[in-house]
Amino acid sequence: MHYRTALGYFILPAMVAVVTVAACAPRHPTEDRVPPSAMxxxxxxxxPFGDARTxxxxxVAGGKALYEGKGRCALCHGTSGKGDGPAAHMHPPHPPRDFTDCAFQKEREDGELFWIIKNGSPGTGMKPMIPGMLSEEDGWKLVAYIRTFCTAHS
Ligand code: HEC
Structure with missing residues (x-):
């Protein structure tokens, strides 16, 4: 087949398909979400209060109030933290994070969770929240509350 025809009919569409699938495929929860350039x-x-796990x-109570109130986190992540809030289904193929997943919790530093609350997770339903919706102080309280969803401490 002529080179140009092959390019137009097969190669380019195939490349577009590969890129699209790669961009949309759900990533494992333990995979980094903060882009490498911002890590x-x-x-x-x-x-400011030290390790969020302690x-x-x-x-923690302040974080819970924000999570279920002003921050609207429960809408997607659920009051259970399992990622099963009423708007959770609106975000395929990247479901809201299940905060009860201890493997995910273990993988993340406090600063990574804070970065995502501040800047969002690019290309997903997780939008930037600081400073538009929340203050930095709110963000840290939320990190402390999120840490309490993993109850199996090793
Ligand atoms: C509109 C739905 C929605 C709302 C509201 C929402 N989130 Fe998310 N959140 C998501 C989605 C979707 C992801 C998964 C993104 C991904 O896979 O990268 C996520 C992921 C996260 C993560 C995990 C990032 C990581 O390191 O993997 C944190 C932390 C987080 N959200 C915190 C919050 C907090 C705190 C609030 C409330 C202030 C909130 N989210 C509100 C949809 C939402």
């Missing part, structure tokens, strides 16, 4: 910045973010109960 250094994300890892430099630290909660945050004081008042901070």
């Amino acid at each position: 250094k910045e994300a890892l430099s973010y630290k909660a 945050a004081q109960p008042e901070i």
